[in-house]
Amino acid sequence: MVAPSRIFAPDLLAGQVIVVSGGGTGLGRAAALELVALGAEVVVCGRRPEPLEETVALAGERCRARVCDIREEDDVAAFVDWTLEQHGRIDTLLNNAGGQFLAPAESITPKGFRTVTRLNLDGTWLMTHAVATKAFIPAGEDGRARGGKVISVTLSPHNGLPGMVHSSAARAGVETMMAELSTEWARFGIRCNAIAAGQFGTEVFMTKYPQEMVAAAAGQVPLGRLGRPEEFAWLVAYLASPAGDWFSGATLTLDGGRDHHVGPWPIEGSRDAEGRPLQEARRA
Numbered sequence: 056m057v058a059p060s061r062i063f064a065p066d067l068l069a070g071q072v073i074v075v076s077g078g079g080t081g082l083g084r085a086a087a088l089e090l091v092a093l094g095a096e097v098v099v100c101g102r103r104p105e106p107l108e109e110t111v112a113l114a115g116e117r118c119r120a121r122v123c124d125i126r127e128e129d130d131v132a133a134f135v136d137w138t139l140e141q142h143g144r145i146d147t148l149l150n151n152a153g154g155q156f157l158a159p160a161e162s163i164t165p166k167g168f169r170t171v172t173r174l175n176l177d178g179t180w181l182m183t184h185a186v187a188t189k190a191f192i193p194a195g196e197d198g199r200a201r202g203g204k205v206i207s208v209t210l211s212p213h214n215g216l217p218g219m220v221h222s223s224a225a226r227a228g229v230e231t232m233m234a235e236l237s238t239e240w241a242r243f244g245i246r247c248n249a250i251a252a253g254q255f256g257t258e259v260f261m262t263k264y265p266q267e268m269v270a271a272a273a274g275q276v277p278l279g280r281l282g283r284p285e286e287f288a289w290l291v292a293y294l295a296s297p298a299g300d301w302f303s304g305a306t307l308t309l310d311g312g313r314d315h316h317v318g319p320w321p322i323e324g325s326r327d328a329e330g331r332p333l334q335e336a337r338r339a
């Protein structure tokens with residue numbers, strides 16, 4: 056049995072059907088477990104069956120899994136059709152699958168750039184378009200579009216992340232995509248938002264990148280630590296719940312202040328004897 060939520064009432068999302076891409080690992084798994092704990096039926100997808108099966112084993116019977124590569128149009132269509140056959144509806148899509156490799160911009164080949172934009176931008180679009188056209192826009196019993204929510208994971212900081220030009224560009228595209236769709240698809244009752252994730256201590260984050268960078272990452276966060284996957288999951292649950300119904304077109308940055316980081320504060324040489332930031336004298 057999945058552990059009860061530490062924040063929300065257990066029936067907050069009862070009756071909802073929520074798709075989580077990349078739900079076999081890290082942030083996606085944390086979100087899937089929290090959503091199940093809140094009463095939702097959750098469907099996870101990813102390329103590898105093993106992590107997906109582990110999520111299902113942890114989450115219990117209200118979680119199902121199916122392999123799907125979000126970059127492949129036919130895979131995505133088959134996945135969404137299967138989900139609708141199983142559940143008859145989709146209420147929220149969490150576009151969480153994504154990633155990139157770290158490399159200096161000048162060394163990224165055209166294939167490398169395409170690989171990352173195809174995954175993060177094109178893959179997010181394919182999932183969004185398929186879920187919207189198959190589940191959100193078709194009319195329900197009342198003759199009106201059913202509506203739904205799209206939540207897409209992007210990346211903080213926004214002001215350029217050295218070594219990640221491909222991903223920074225793709226994620227900016229996703230944020231703009233969510234903003235544009237929030238106006239165009241409002242007529243169908245579709246809400247589209249992005250969560251710009253700062254650095255979270257997921258297994259892949261802690262192991263994939265050069266260890267010097269991982270060790271330095273928390274020091275770049277004004278609040279002084281990495282994010283915890285459950286903190287991401289709570290924001291997803293909030294947006295999926297009725298409390299999130301008036302959010303649309305927003306990018307919610309969840310990063311401990313990382314987006315506005317300018318270096319350690321107070322800076323060296325501008326501290327008083329007790330280590331406090333200096334303050335100018337008042338005018339006489």
Ligand SMILES: CCCCCCCCCCC/C=C/C(=O)SCCNC(=O)CCNC(=O)[C@H](O)C(C)(C)COP(=O)(O)OP(=O)(O)OC[C@H]1O[C@@H](n2cnc3c(N)ncnc32)[C@H](O)[C@@H]1OP(=O)(O)O
Pocket residue numbers: 153154155156157158163164166167168170171174210216254259260263264267268269271272275
């Ligand atoms: C001062 C300190 C500051 C500290 C601040 C820290 C900041 C860190 C911020 C990090 C923020 C983001 C974190 C996260 O997102 S964590 C989660 C990451 N998860 C993932 O990335 C998972 C998904 N990723 C992947 O599947 C792969 O990484 C990839 C995106 C590359 C896709 O894999 P795929 O299998 O499709 O691709 P290939 O491996 O076949 O590669 C295809 C081509 O891509 C190029 N490539 C791939 N890897 C590299 C590399 N390491 N370096 C250079 N180029 C690479 C290459 O062109 C490949 O083609 P070839 O194999 O033919 O050369």
Ligand SMILES: NC(=O)C1=CN([C@@H]2O[C@H](COP(=O)(O)OP(=O)(O)OC[C@H]3O[C@@H](n4cnc5c(N)ncnc54)[C@H](OP(=O)(O)O)[C@@H]3O)[C@@H](O)[C@H]2O)C=CC1
Pocket residue numbers: 076077078079080081082083100101102103104106123124125126151152153154155174178208209210211252253254255256257258259260
């Ligand atoms: N952790 C962090 O600090 C940050 C993470 N993010 C983003 O948040 C998301 C989750 O990150 P995190 O949990 O840390 O990383 P993970 O690498 O654990 O999660 C990525 C997930 O995406 C799935 N995935 C990758 N490619 C595809 C594909 N083509 N089709 C379907 N699924 C795919 C992976 O499964 P499989 O390999 O089986 O396909 C995996 O489950 C990612 O988009 C990541 O880039 C953003 C900012 C910071």
